[in-house]
Amino acid sequence: MIAADALPTGFFLDYAWLIPLVPAIGFALIIGFGKKLPYRGSEIGIASMAISTVLAVGAVVQWMQRVNTADSGSGSAGGDGGALESVNGFARSVFPSATAGENGEPYVEPVIRTWTWWQNGGLEFGLGQHIDGLAVLMLSLVAFISLLVQIFSLDYVRGDRRYTHFFAALTLFSAGMLVMVLAENMVQIILGWEIMGLCSFMLIGHWWEDTANSKAALKAFFTVRVGDIGLLVGTAIIFFGANQWAIDNLDSHGFSVQAISAWALSGDAGTQVLLWGSVALFIACIGKSGQFPLHTWLPDAMAGPTPVSSLLHSSTMVVAGVFLVARLYPVFWEGLAFGPGGLNLIAIIGAITLVIAALLAFVQDDIKKVLAYSTVSQLGMMMLALGTGAWLPAVFHVFTHAFFKCCLFLCAGSVSHSGSHHSFDMKKDMGGLVKKMPWTAGAWIVATLALTGVFPFAGFFSKDEIIVNVGENGYTTLMWIAYLGAFLTAAYMTRATYLTFFGEPRGAAAGEHHDDVDAHTEEPHDEALVAAGHHLDAQGEPEPGVGHVAAARADDGHDGHGHDDHAHGPHESGKLILVPVVILAFLATVSGFTNAVPFGEDFEILKRYVEPRAAVVDLEDARLAIAGGPGEALQLIAPSAAAVDACGFAAPPDGAVCFFPAVNHAPFKWSKGFLALGIVGAGLLSAWLFCVAFYGRRDRRLVGLTDRFAPARWGYLFLWNKYYLDHLYERVIVRGVAYPIANAAYWVNQHVIDRMVDDSGRGTRQVGEFMYRNIDQRVVDGAVNASGTVASETGHVLQPVQSGKVNQYGALLFGAAAVAGIVLVLINV
Amino acid sequence: MLAANFLLLSAVIFCIGVFGVIARRNAVLVLMSIELILAAVMLNLVAFSAVLGTIDGQVFTLFVIGVAAAEVGVGLAMVLMVYRNRRSIALDELSEMKG
Amino acid sequence: MQTITTDNWLLTVGTFLPLVGVLVLIFIPKGEEQLIKTLGIVTAGATLAVGIFTMFRFDFGQAEKLQFFVDVTWIEVIRSNYTIGLDGISLPLYLLSMVITFLVMIYTWDNMPDAGNPKAFYILMLLLQVGMAGTFIAQDLILFFVFFELVLLPMYFMIGVWGGEDRRYASLKFFLYTMFGSALMLVAFLALFFQTGAESFGFAQLIEAGAGIDRNVQIWIFAGMFIGFAVKVPMFPFHTWLPDAHTQAPTQGSVILAAILLKLGTYGFVRIAIPMLPEGAKAWAPVIAILAVIGIIYGALCCLAQTDMKRLIAFSSVAHMGFVMLGIATLTEFGINAALFGMIAHGWITGMLFFVAGAVKHRYHTLEIKRLSGLLTQVPRLGWILGLCAMASLGLPGLAGFWGEFPVILSAYNPGFGLSEPLFRTLMVIAALGTVLAAAYLLWLYQRTAFGEPTEEFAGRTTHAVGAAVAPDHADDHHDAHHDEELRDVTVTEWIAWTPLLIAIVVFGVYPQLMFRVFDPAVTELVARLGESLNP
């Protein structure tokens, strides 16, 4: 079609659909003959992810070129004539340039390609790609993180019983996320969504010999599935709402993301339909990205291997919900009325999740659970941003959060792998590891600073942007809640850091050998085994028996050379583990500058290349852009931009459509920036002091020391004063305030919400049994049997007639004949 | 002369035969009663052939005679066998077919 | 309804070819088991070959027309003709019946049920095949009815002779229940015939004339057909024969029953009841929909209560057919297309699940869920196959089950021809809840049977189970090597019999268009015809 003077697409954009395809094929190959290969399939996984990464990066570059051409206007110069005829009615205002702010910027149409996937009632629905800024960002992010995680896994799960299956599942998992990210229509989104659910089931239950793990896997899949009701229903509502409009105006159908967005903003959409559709879809997001009522599955999901957790929590599974909201933003924008800026479901849920999860993170002893809850609270923050109209900050936070959260998880893995011998219990088996594992500790600290949002690191920019925008859009209360969240984040991360890397080594970190228990399950019997372990150490040589079996299980659960670790205690992990960690730490440092608002327009890269422009697009162009021939790259000349502020607040004029609402961006205020920094700093400091005092207090060696020589006495006094402070902190603050609240929250979580999930499951089963026993077997089936009984009874009644006497038979025969004859005669007469 | 005569006669004999079949205890006698019934039927056939003036009735009568002969032969043979097996041909004693 | 009559010998050959095999088998002494099995498989294979040739000669461009059409006088007296034809709706089912029979026969090669006597078994299966294929090509009510009933008897014997402990009860129940249904159905057929006063029982004439009947009469006639087909489907109140039949039937019986026999009912709805009685269909649609949704939830709940693997799968059929019926009840292209896809997909998936259940029974001699555990450690391949089928059955996109489930839910959002939207939308939500329950019982089953360590009862029957516990670094080899004589993993025969099904599940799940483009034209035309007669 209008290819001559179209925006440049290039190979990587046209063939972006290869990005998910490669891992999918890789999965098939690994399953097929992974076991035969020298590295048992892992090489295929890594290779496929590497290819995807390259492709994704290429796509990023070409997308940036595309946007540049559009902005500089050269892309449409030649086509203006053709465009202008079709764009009558649009006063083409001053041709937009990159610096004109989004109000003047032209709409950069995504690269859409579809192939017919299925048809129904004559409508053909496609499977294809929808490449725009958001897509390329997520594609590159997912592919890259997956690559790093797989490299990490090489060493981490070496010797595992299902090494091959592990990599297969990991690869498929990434493929699922990639499919969803470049989905062109809703059905494709569902496809990727569910594939991820399946893989999470496989991966969380990776060590399914333990009932706990398989239960956790079941719980994860099931909880997400409950949310998926919303996805199915919402898709249906949106489809039938948008279908006719899409056919009439865009030659498209009600699944296409583009068509849905345009429909939602067109003003022709019924508010009821939009409202219910968006609510239903958001229920799905609640389930997927662990928002408030349905977040209980996330910590249990820690039963999976650490690489899985990191992939799950950084860039794939749980982000899917956020991505869905971001992708269908117009629907939520209109359906939940973000535009006017009222309180809405998403914002509220996000805020609640933010705080509750952060509180829960305080009472965790398991390092991975701390990180899990922190993920939940960060997701809450993203939702909060989305719900308050801050689209870009949310996406930005997804971007940065992926790096540092992944880094944190990998560090935790590295610690348990080499430091605490497969235990994740901070209080029992960690502490003081900073000396033993400097690299890991360094990476962890960098990532922690990034997560808590200290100035030069990534988290600062994204989190601060969210908070500022929330405030700017008029949600003052929510803004303060966000500040509170930032404070709590700082606090609990400090606690975790302290317990893991500082203070005195405990348990395995001190080189004890009591950790032959399988630490990847959080089951009550572990404590017993740990006790048994201590007991073993007391009497030196390990006795055969329960401890030994557990050891065997723990080892085949983790790396095969586990036994060697008994010789020397904690040590730094190998290269294969460190390299990804360090890379991620680096990115956690710098990735913030991709959209560093404080430094002015030139640093707002994401804003320029990722955020869709809220431009009114001429219908003709849009139609070309969406409904093209199968499989060919769809292009159109840079369309006209006109009265843009209409988008999302007022319906676009006839013959035109909007694809994205006009979100406003808050200017950076140093005041708020410093406020945020101050709060974070306060959190860090207070938590640090508290930790040193509270946990360091257990340090008994000082007692003897003070008696021996003087310099120590001062230090002792110094500590002693500290100790007083600790006393204060501990008694008043911690015992008085923090613990009760946090514990209460945790109690509610465990005993109310979680119980509800379990009970509902159990209850359903009991109802099922009841119905089966009483109704199905007794009533319905009974009726059937009854008829049979009646038949046989009549048989018994008639039995005597069958006397076997010939004469009687004769009598009956002739009698019957006579009677029958008489009857006949009477009838005929 | 009247057709009804023949028909009524055959009816009477038929009914008497039926009574015999029902009432008699001795297998041979039951067979005889059956002969009565057959005779009645044949009489009927002939009567009708006379009434209608066609030959078919008589033809059928002859068939029936043949079949009746066969029936008597087989029937008596069976009676013999029964007698040989149970030393009695009292019908009310052989009720193996009782349900 | 236009027709194409090229190659019209194909269908007759394809349908009655098995009879030749039967004739040959009759004259082979019982002892020659190998020969008998070979002959049976060859016959089924030849039939399948004819079927595939038919598919290639089928003109997909005009799938809405009846192709290979034959119309010969059959029984002058009752004005019933030998009218056969194939269109987009019946082609996939026609092929499915051939494929399933063929695979089941291969499976039987070394999985003969205990009662023995392969001669009778193979003959019965061939007869069954004739009946099933015939039902799908028949274009004349009487012919349809004859084939429909012809299916019944072989299955009765299959359950009654080769079945489980109380097979007598189950087979009798199956037989009587279905007979009861088909009796009413026949009455309805005759009523329809006499009401229309059509000059023959041909579908085309009846569809032409059927719309003319008075609405109330239509409702009554439809009631008869409804019960007849609903028993076969089976729909909620009429489903109780199914679990018993499935539980008692031999594996082969269960597979054929689930894969094809259940489809006869739904096919009847799509092909006969709805097009011939539009008004009746419209009046009955809400009832059907409600019953279907009850069936979905109810079947799922019953599944959750099961302790026997096979029985659980049987109940899951009730739920899945509920989805199919819901789709049909919407009277929209979306719904009916999805329902047809769901029929085929359910055929593959549930058939496969029954195969697996049979394999488990064959190895462990029990199907008690609580006695089974750790399939994945003892028979890993079987475990993975079970997993795949479970995932497909709970409607995971990318696998065939999804395409029978999602569009149905979608279509229930706005049903056709002014059916009550609030009702159907409520039903849609409940049905969506059903998918969750499906996930619940299937994954629960999988978690209890496949995951975990083997129970003491069976532990140590394979060297592999032990090896996994002590020597992790060699564990993977144990997947391949070490096949205990007692507890073999999937055998060659099973691979041959199962692979096509597994491939189909994946391929059609990934690229459903292959199937939809066959259905869609025919369904679109059907719905259009409905529209003409419902709102002219």
Place this chain on the structure above:
Amino acid sequence: MTVTVAAVLAADGINIAKNVGFGIIAFGMVFAALCVVSTRNIVHAALWLVVVLGGVAAQYILAGAEFVAVSQVLVYIGAVMVLFLFGIMLTRAKIGSDEGMFNDGWALGIPVAALLFGLLGWVIIDYAGDDVIANQTPTPTVMLSDAYLGPFLIPFLALTFVLLAAAIGAIVIARKD
């Protein structure tokens, strides 16, 4: 009987002799038949049966079916009766009267027979109230033979086989071993 007499009186005057003969023979037949089913002496029963069959033959002649009458006499009185007598003797039924000729439920026969007769009588009167048998001219045997060798050839052959089978069957059944 009364019915028969009434019929006789109601008949047209022609051929009083035939009617009278019919009445007499009929009376004898009925009496003999009653004896057959009622006598306590089994041999007597057989002999009374002879009388009945003879009467039937006579009636045939009255109805103008001579060939049938003749073959009736030959077959029945010649063959069948002999069979019966053999049967009686071989089963060692005691010659002379004995008890237990009737079984317990014999009374049941009376209502059944009465019912049947009522039915048949009514139907006959209703059907052939007073229509007359037109020609009693004896049918020439030629016609019969034509019928047998013409249209009824197949049944005829079939009958021969039936007889053959009956003979063989009788032998097989009655053989002593």
